[in-house]
Amino acid sequence: MGMTLTEQILAAHAGVPRVTPGEVIEVRADFVFANDITAPLAIREFERMGARRVFDPERVAIVFDHYVPAKDIASAEQCRIAREFARRHHLPHFYDVGRSGIAHVLLAEEGFVVPGDVFFGADSHSCNHGALGAFATGVGSSDLAAAMALGRLWMRVPETVRYEFRGRLRPWVTGKDLILHVIGDIGVDGGRYGAMEFVGEALQDLTMDERFSITNMAVEAGAMNGIMEADETVLAWVRPRARRPWTVYRSDPDARVAGVRTYDVSTLEPVVAVPASPGNVVPVREVAGVRVDQVFIGTCTNGRLEDLRLAARVLAGRRVHPETRLLVIPATPAVYRQALAEGLLQAFLDAGAAVSTSTCGPCIGGHMGVLADGEVCVSTSSRNFVGRMGHRQSRVYLANPAVAAAAAVAGRLVHPADVVRDLVPA
Amino acid sequence: MQLRGRAHLLGDHVDTDGIIPARYLVTTDPGELARHCFEDLDPTLRERIRPGDILVAGQNFGQGSSREHAPIAIKGLGVGAVVARSFAGIFHRNACNVGLPLVECAEARDRVRDGDEVEVDLTAGWVVNHTRGERYAITPLPPFMRYLLQSGGIVEYVRAALAAAEAGGAAP
Numbered sequence: 001m002g003m004t005l006t007e008q009i010l011a012a013h014a015g016v017p018r019v020t021p022g023e024v025i026e027v028r029a030d031f032v033f034a035n036d037i038t039a040p041l042a043i044r045e046f047e048r049m050g051a052r053r054v055f056d057p058e059r060v061a062i063v064f065d066h067y068v069p070a071k072d073i074a075s076a077e078q079c080r081i082a083r084e085f086a087r088r089h090h091l092p093h094f095y096d097v098g099r100s101g102i103a104h105v106l107l108a109e110e111g112f113v114v115p116g117d118v119f120f121g122a123d124s125h126s127c128n129h130g131a132l133g134a135f136a137t138g139v140g141s142s143d144l145a146a147a148m149a150l151g152r153l154w155m156r157v158p159e160t161v162r163y164e165f166r167g168r169l170r171p172w173v174t175g176k177d178l179i180l181h182v183i184g185d186i187g188v189d190g191g192r193y194g195a196m197e198f199v200g201e202a203l204q205d206l207t208m209d210e211r212f213s214i215t216n217m218a219v220e221a222g223a224m225n226g227i228m229e230a231d232e233t234v235l236a237w238v239r240p241r242a243r244r245p246w247t248v249y250r251s252d253p254d255a256r257v258a259g260v261r262t263y264d265v266s267t268l269e270p271v272v273a274v275p276a277s278p279g280n281v282v283p284v285r286e287v288a289g290v291r292v293d294q295v296f297i298g299t300c301t302n303g304r305l306e307d308l309r310l311a312a313r314v315l316a317g318r319r320v321h322p323e324t325r326l327l328v329i330p331a332t333p334a335v336y337r338q339a340l341a342e343g344l345l346q347a348f349l350d351a352g353a354a355v356s357t358s359t360c361g362p363c364i365g366g367h368m369g370v371l372a373d374g375e376v377c378v379s380t381s382s383r384n385f386v387g388r389m390g391h392r393q394s395r396v397y398l399a400n401p402a403v404a405a406a407a408a409v410a411g412r413l414v415h416p417a418d419v420v421r422d423l424v425p426a
Numbered sequence: 427m428q429l430r431g432r433a434h435l436l437g438d439h440v441d442t443d444g445i446i447p448a449r450y451l452v453t454t455d456p457g458e459l460a461r462h463c464f465e466d467l468d469p470t471l472r473e474r475i476r477p478g479d480i481l482v483a484g485q486n487f488g489q490g491s492s493r494e495h496a497p498i499a500i501k502g503l504g505v506g507a508v509v510a511r512s513f514a515g516i517f518h519r520n521a522c523n524v525g526l527p528l529v530e531c532a533e534a535r536d537r538v539r540d541g542d543e544v545e546v547d548l549t550a551g552w553v554v555n556h557t558r559g560e561r562y563a564i565t566p567l568p569p570f571m572r573y574l575l576q577s578g579g580i581v582e583y584v585r586a587a588l589a590a591a592e593a594g595g596a597a598p
Binding site for chain 2: 041077
C-alpha cells in the first residue's frame, strides 16, 4: 500500500522506506525557527540540555514578530535574550525590527522552506508552510530547543484526511472562507493529531497567498499539519526564492486515508467565525448589521499582498465609517514595500486607516489595537477566543480581507457586494 | 506516581489564551505566569486552586497557541494533573516536556463533580474518585511518551543524545 504526501515526507526524513499512522518516529528537520515570545524559553531549555551549538546555523532562524517594536521593558528584555543568543551562535538568519516581519510570511518569502521539507516552528501557525508541499508543524519551546540541538525531533505519524474542493469560487469568496467553512464543518478538534491534505480543482484558482491562509489555519481544527501538493503555482513561486534544492512528493494513488470530505465551493458565500471560536462559522449575511468598533487587516493568515490588494479594492475612494477605526499591518517589509509601490497604502491612508510596521501585536491583544470592554472587532486573523485581542468582554469576528474592509466602510458587518455595488468583484 | 487533590471542573475546548493571555507572555517565570493563569476564562479559578488539586476538563483541552507558558502557568499554580476527555496536540507535547502530568480519561468529566476528592494513579491506570467511591480507566500514554516522561523529559533525552554523540563521535 502506498503513502500519503505527509507520510512520504516523514518517511524520507526518518530514513525509512515507509511509515504508518500512529507510529512514533524521529525525523530530520530541514529548517526551524522561534520568535521573540518562544525563543527565550527555547534558549533556556537549549542551555539546560547542555547543547553548545545549534545543529546547523544555516537552518535556524529567529524572527522577532510578536511584541515588536518592543512594547515595554519586559518585552525588550525578551528580545535582548534572543538577540544575544543569535549573536553568540552566529546565526545568519536573525531578523530584528526593521528587517523583520511576521515569521510565517517572511520565512516562506525568503525561500527558507521548500517543497518536501520538514519544518518545525515554535509557533502554532507554522503549519502555514504546508501550502508549499512541505510537512510543517508548530511546536513548543522545549521541542524547538531539542530540534535546534539535534536537528531532529520525534513525531507521531498523523493520519491523513483529505479535503477536496470542487467547483469555482463565487465573487468575494477566498481561501480564508474555504478554511473557515471546513473548520465550521468539522469543529475545532475535527482534525486533531491529524494531517489535513487539501486537494481539488478549486485550489488551482487560488493564489499562493490564499493557499497559505488555508494551511495556516489547519491548527484551528486541531491538526498537526495542513498540506497541499506542490503544483505549478507553487513551483513558480518557489523558483525565484528557494535557498535549497527541493523535492516534490505526491500521494500514492493507493495511499490509505482516514477519510475524504468533499465541498462544492461554488455554493459558498463569504463567511465569518463569530465569537468566541474559529469553529462558529456562519455566512456573513446571517450576522450582517452587527456594529463594529475596530477592523484589523493583517497577521500571518491574511496580511499578505493579495489580502491588501483585495482590501484596497473595497476601500479605494471610500472612507472608514466615523465610528469605526481601521488598522492595516502589512505582514513583512517586502509586502509593505510592494503595497507602497502599488498605491495600496495610499488608499488605506486616504480611507482613514492607521498603517503600521509589521507585527503580530493586535492578533494576540499584545500591543496596538488592543480592545476595550465590550468592543467588537472584525479581524482577518485566525483566532477569536475570549480575550484574544484584549478585554475578556470584547468580541472578535474572523473574516476575509474584503469582508473586513467592507465592515470598516459600513461600520457594521456586511457582505462586500453590498458596499461595492459599483465595483466588479475580484 | 500518585496524585491526589480536589477536582475543579472545566468545559470543552479550553484554549491557551484562556489559560494564559498573551499579554503576560513577556515573562517565563512560573510564579508570575501562575498569577494570571485562567484570568480570562474564570478570574476566580486560580484563587480556588490549592497545590495538588486536579483539573478535570472536557475535550480538546489546550487548543490554540503553541505557547509553552500555558502548561508552565498551570504547573506554577501547583496543579497536580490535568484530566480531560482529550487534549490538543501541541499542548499535550508541551505539558509532557515541562512535567505537567496529563491524563486522558473519557469518563471522569461525566462523573466527577466540582470539589470531589480525586486521585490519579498513573501506575495502575485509574482516576479514583474518593468522594463517590468510583474509579475510571485512563487511556494509556503512547510508549514513546511514557519513555520520555520516565527519562526525565525532553531535556534529559537531548542531554543523553548529545553525550552519546560526543562519546561515540557519531551523529546524534
